[in-house]
Amino acid sequence: MNPSVSCLLAGLLTAPALHAAADSPPTPFADVPFPVIERFENFGRADGIPDEKVHAVYKTRDGRLWIGTWNGLCVRGEDGRFHRYGPEDGLSHKMVLQIVEDPQTGDLWIATMRGLTRYSGGRFTVYTQTNSGLPNNVVYGVDVGGGRIWVATAAGAGCLDPRTGEWKIYDHNNTVMHEPWCYAIKATPELVFIGVWGGGIIEHDPARGTFKEYRDPDRDFHFDLVPDDGPVNDITAWIAWEDGRLWQCTYFGFARRDARGWKTWVEEKTPLLSNFTQFVWAHRGTAWIGMDKGVSVTDGETWVNYEVGAKGEGLRTLHRPGQPPKTQPMSTALANGFVLGIYVDDDEAWFATSLGLSRGVFAGPPRPAAVARAQR
């Protein structure tokens, strides 16, 4: 189904309910197995964000919130305002695409359009394709695992061993990779997954030096002809991994691989808000999917979608298996439906959108601090 038509239909079907609910606060969705957002708080230029196009958002273990924008890296200060770091401070490029923290060292690794940057102890260190073994300056994704730094670049994946300074490059020349354009990378305790644009997903076992390719078995570029047969599409836009579950974003649907095998979702047949999925954050078995029309949240069974209505209002829709969707208006909405990055923990959710940053405040009473700490 054409995405715009499906959106229109969904709107028509939910219109009466919306009208009825507009005058009173939405009743919280009950028994949803993951946190549901009650309201959004949005942040933009007025809060010190230098550019409204926010590509990435990440909260470090010390509680500081970092965002990567079209025009620099920002950290949120205690006063709530964002302080910017740009190339003049040592950032390799103003356009920040991803941020990740090394849990061991506390270092921040920042993927930019011109190199990889480490932010450690207040200082930036830059790795480029000319001053180091970085495969390419366009770094789409970065992750830390096994004491190594893994990057997805426009010319292959790379791995830096900070202890020796050795770089390894993985591309179509030395792996089963279909092409070198890598969009995402995820390092797990044993394996490394590389999201390849047009090449599906590469599973790499560093200990054995092996590579395994996951491609869409039906080989159809636009349609998921055979559901659940493998990756939903070869155009891998992002991947996430948690507790044995691998999540795949493509521009033609969304997929998950776990011990039972592959599961695929497309908007025409499932609650997935849009086939154009471009980011996924996995947290406690739940995938938070950023796309061009908002955010879908699912554990694979239950779905909650967050959209921005025609008038800018927020909409949330609950999809339970075997039940009709339930849509509620929200007093606040995502800053923009084009969601490029997500960070979620037990306390809150953050969304990087093309028109600002949003914080999703979870429904329900705040959890006791001790519990929150323990869970963290």
Added chain:
Amino acid sequence: MNPRGFVAVSLVGLVAVGGLGTGSYFWSVGHVRRWTGNPTLGWVSCTRCHGTDLNKLAWARPRPRHPAPAGLAVSPDGRRLYIALDELDEVVEADAEHLTVLRRAAVAGGPFGLALDRAGRRLFVACRQQDRVAQLDLETFREVDSLFVGLEPVSLAFTETPAGERLIVANSGSGYASVLSPAPLKEVARPTTGREPFGVAAAPDGQRAWVVARLAEPDLARGGASAQPAEAGYAHLFLPAASELTCLSPDGGRVLRRVSLESAHLSEELRYVPARNWVLAPLVKVRNLVPITQVAHGWVMSSGLAVLDGRGQVVQVPLDEANDYFADPAGLAVDAAGRRAYVASAGSDTISVVDLDRLAAWLEQADEATRREAIRDLSLAAEYVVARVPTGRNPRHLALSPDGRRLYVSVRLEDQVWVVDTERLTVSGRLVLGDGGGWDPIRRGERVFTQAAHTFQRQFSCRSCHPDGHVDGLSYDFDGDGIGDNLLDNRTLRGIDGTAPFKWNGKNPTLPFQCGPRFSRVLMRTDPIPADDLRDLETFLKSLPPARTRHFTEQGKPLSPAAERGRQLFFATQRPDGTPIPIESQCQTCHRPPLFTNRLRSAVGTRGPRDATDEFDAPHLLGIAASAPYLHDGRARTLEELWTIYQTNDLHGVSSYWTKHQLNDLIEYLKTL
């Protein structure tokens, strides 16, 4: 044979020999020209490329070992003094009061740095040559545990954190520290630090630890702005470098803060002062960006002390005076009350006594601008330096008795530990460990190398630019050939036996020529080093082995697959498509094994706008990974940049066919040399 026959035979013989000689001459000239691609090159000795046997070089031969004291530690009760003797692979326990040796423990691998646990029951030893930390049980005085850490660990600090005991180890050859849990020795983390981490300190409460790097790096200055890599050019050469003071969380090894010590380097020790919440580090304030038109007034460098206060502010204050300098500040000790600091000037054989109350008072009243400029004010030290205590040759490490009354000084190049009475500020005793090695020309040469006496006002020594004979990673502008012209990277002195000629233009045929009147003229501005001293200095320099870049456990092992691929690339004679690589463009021609140099000058397309020549001496590549930056003016900050930025028309090897994989492989190989 009759005379006529004899004459005839002789003539024929002479003609034959002459013809052979002439033929050999022309053949060898042609041979060299063919190999170098330099049609103007005259006759050069065959030994430039042939006949070098690494095993016969001075640095490969055994050298005398001396009981030179390195790190010191005093037991918590003040009764025992522990001394690391790195050259003898021994740690000594001495009676701290009567200065007699009580026990000796064999600790292999060059024991250099020492740290005691809080109770004084275990002694931890950084073994520099075997890349490990050893634990000695002080009851038995035997090694009971050992753990490999990074390259060349030189110092360590013990602390107790809520997560347990921790040892912080500075691995000077690796660019990272090791955070260990000591019972048993086990690695917790390896936080990266600045270049050549050397000094380490930990707060007693286990909340913080600090590591100071010995070398400055260009990318750290100005909050990292210079980290912006230039695609080509020299602008980055003109930015001040900075060494790093890294603040860690000892429990998990997380880096909390990286503090820049702008234009400062050669910090080799570090102390935390709990009473003031200060961290102190001695430093050399280097002024390599200023053309060396003079030495006076600290124009080239001066000594100082970095004070990192509890607010995270760093102030660099001078230790030198307007007309007297105290070169190569190395050892540092601070009394428990935080009233006094003692700084050993290894190049000037002096202990400077710093009154920290007076220093604090000065800092308190100084405004921010004054503090920022403090290190430049060579009249300032009189405010807080209350005494200078002369010592023997090369005081390197210091330790205080728990009551602060006795200062132990490792007088390294005299094989002695001196004791300074801190109330009278006089030397009150000496523990003689050896004869000083005056019979050993290498030892005598090391004394010359580390002595500032040959420089105007004793401002610096050879070691001030060549720590342990290696590089300081900086480029300098000597004025002898014009102000602003011919910027020169500081070349390593390690592994240079057999690599003559010297200097980047290859014009100095011998080390005495290099280090004698020429250097006196362009840098030291005093009388040349006397001839006898110069001979000893040469002997010492030739005894320095190349910088070690492979971990002790990796030595002698086969190359990694990537390094092996890189090796094949280095020795490649043709491209993958079979196209021959001209002899003169092959890596191995100019960087010919085993020294990886043919000791000739080559034009590799690196002449800068202010350089006087196209041709530069081919440096040896032994330990090359540890001698960044590269090229004659140091413009290439990494090995990669040699080919990604500063390669011109395949003049510096034929690299145009390389893939990024191959470049990475080649660099892995170079890192093994």
Added chain:
Amino acid sequence: MPGLVTAAWLLGGGCALEPPTGALVLTQTPLTATSSLPAATVLDQRYPPGSRVVLLLPPYRTQDIRLLSQGLLAAGDAVVAPDGRTVYFAGRRDATSDWQIYQARLDGGTPRRVTAMPGGALNPAVAAHDELVFASPVPPADQPWAPPQPAALHALKPGETTPRRLTFTPHSALDPTVLADGRILFVTVQPGAASPSGPRQALFTVNTDGTELTAFAGQHDGGWPVVRRPRLLDRQWVGFLAAEHPAAGDLTRAEGVRLARPQFSRQPLLPAVNARCRAIEPGEPGEWLTCLEPPDRDRRGPGESFAVFRVRADAPDTVTPLFDDPAWHEVEAARLAARPRPQGHMSTLDPRRTTGTVLCLDVNETSLSEGPATNPAARVRFAARSQDTEQVLGELQPHADGSFLLELPADVPLVIEAFDAAGRLVRRCPPIFWVRPGENRGCVGCHEPHHRAPRNSRPLAANRAPVSLTPPPPALAGPVP
């Protein structure tokens, strides 16, 4: 026992033997003048006819004296070389001859004349490699600082006969002494800093090749304006004589500056002494030697002579008499003992050149803290001083960081003037410094704070070839009143 040693040494001739420990070289002047003629030169004034240089041996009795200036009309100004055996002094053979430098024979023979300078020579000092440094010509008594031909410092290597000129100050350069680092410390007038009693004198240093003229002390400390006879006393102190007025009869006291911060530490060295001082010299370790009138003014009679006293460096409040010959004024005393040789200086001069180069790192770095003097310099003008006129050599615009690099004529006093954008003269370096042929001279700023090391930054001027102001551009050349 010392007496026996002394006697043996005196009888033995003193040539082959080391002089006894504690021997002193004294300058003695007669209690009363033997000539009624006015003194023509500063040396005539200081050392009237009959003045002599003698060797005094322990135990310092009047009979333990050997005359070193035998055959001379007058002598004084003695200095002992670092070897502890060579003694130079200034002497005058007769009333018609000039003062020249002589080398004493410790055995008491006739001293050897080592200079033959037109106009005479004075103030010997010994630099590294036994190089003799002295001032010449001898200034007239009535106009010592600005005579038609001011005294300059010269150096003469052993075995050479032609001395090299070292200084090019517009005023006399006098009283050289050699510091441990090899630099020559001397006295000249601080231009533009007059006091009510005449020109203000200050201490400067210069290398043994005449390079790197540097202000050492006394330029801006407001102390007494008359400064004489600096001496390195020990590792901490440089002592000198200071007076409020140039007249010889006024109180002259020993003052000193700490080597650690000479510009900020000037103070009387003998605070309890209220008597004229004629010399302060290093003594035995931990001690100084001084020549004073009897310190107790109340007990001082009209005929009391100057005498030699010892001072403990760590207790300068008390002076201890060492030697006094009532028949003479002991006006100068120096230990005849070896001391560490000063460092040598490796010259980088190129005698073939007629110019030197000046690199200023930041013309706007100044200690002047208020008013137009702090304005950034838009132009810098250079002039060469000749007699009483200044010839403009040219102007340049400093780089954005305040740096400039230029080539200037060698061996002439130079004037540097900085003008702000409005054309106002904001800072001026008076004609006190020069460059030697081939010298590369660096300076941190313009009137920058004393003892200031440079910032570690690459001056923009170093990225360009030096501006040449030789010969002067015609449009700018010409005398300026």
